[in-house]
Amino acid sequence: MAPGLATQRDLALESARARIARLSALPLLDPRLPQVLAQRDVDIQYRQLRELLRVDPALAVRVLKVANSAFFGSRSITSIDRALAVLGAVAVAGIAMAARFDGSIAPACTESGRLQHLRRHSLMTAVAAKRIVARTEGVWDGEGAFVLGLLHDLGWLVHVQIERERRLRPPEAVTSTPTAELAEHALLSAALFAHWQLPAQFIDAARDHHAVPEAGPASVGSALLAVAEQCALHGGDAFGTDVRPPDSQLPLAMFEITEADLPQLGAQCAAEAALLDGLVN
Numbered sequence: 001m002a003p004g005l006a007t008q009r010d011l012a013l014e015s016a017r018a019r020i021a022r023l024s025a026l027p028l029l030d031p032r033l034p035q036v037l038a039q040r041d042v043d044i045q046y047r048q049l050r051e052l053l054r055v056d057p058a059l060a061v062r063v064l065k066v067a068n069s070a071f072f073g074s075r076s077i078t079s080i081d082r083a084l085a086v087l088g089a090v091a092v093a094g095i096a097m098a099a100r101f102d103g104s105i106a107p108a109c110t111e112s113g114r115l116q117h118l119r120r121h122s123l124m125t126a127v128a129a130k131r132i133v134a135r136t137e138g139v140w141d142g143e144g145a146f147v148l149g150l151l152h153d154l155g156w157l158v159h160v161q162i163e164r165e166r167r168l169r170p171p172e173a174v175t176s177t178p179t180a181e182l183a184e185h186a187l188l189s190a191a192l193f194a195h196w197q198l199p200a201q202f203i204d205a206a207r208d209h210h211a212v213p214e215a216g217p218a219s220v221g222s223a224l225l226a227v228a229e230q231c232a233l234h235g236g237d238a239f240g241t242d243v244r245p246p247d248s249q250l251p252l253a254m255f256e257i258t259e260a261d262l263p264q265l266g267a268q269c270a271a272e273a274a275l276l277d278g279l280v281n
Helices: 003-021 032-038 042-054 057-067 080-087 089-104 112-135 142-151 155-168 185-196 200-208 220-234 259-280
Strands: none
Touching: 003 185, 003 200, 032 042, 032 089, 032 185, 042 057, 042 080, 042 089, 057 080, 057 089, 057 259, 080 089, 089 112, 089 142, 089 259, 112 142, 112 155, 112 220, 112 259, 142 200, 142 220, 155 185, 185 200, 200 220, 220 259
8 A cells, every 4th residue: 555545544544533532422332342352461351351241140141142052152151251261252242242232222313223224234244254254264263253243334323423413513613524524434433443442453454344446455354344244235134235346346265255155155144143133132
């Protein structure tokens, strides 16, 4: 990437991140869960999750239900400590996030219908991403892929909050909106990840997942999301179909997938996402 273009992208990301930092509230999940993902020390991750689930028995039960489901191999897991030992902190945090995703959507919100579709889209993309990386060992961590797929489009919720606060400001306080504030949801998702201090590969993947240049995807993560979203599309997901490229333009070969594989993968991820949705609700 040319230095000038890279600088422009960094400035756009920083501008969007600053806009997020000025919001009065972020109606996105439990704020402690991103802190767990941002934590580099695994021992601290485990301790934070134990404390979170210890004081929230209902969430702990939902985590154990998913951990014992076919989605994670139908293991016999009877405690949070066992779930952490067998699945790892990232997987357990991902399960908790899936269980908390509905809390990020206000029932009275005028966008609630669309955002319910976002929930389904996010679950389907998460399941598809986990299944895709299982086909190509070493490309991306499976549980990290699940979390990436679950969170990749939270920029839509950030946009809803930005618009809500813009409408609440007095007319004299509303000025011309900078380009970065009108950025598409992918940039807002990346900016939210940066605000949460998530790993750089998460930020890059979210920012670039709708860009499939002829020279190839910007990162493995962005390619993974593009293909996972297409699997969701083939599984009946209709969210964001206006920004999906045709199958032939996707980096399928990177994950040892052909266009003929997509309908079957789509059906599988739709069934698994429905199972997961039922377990975490």
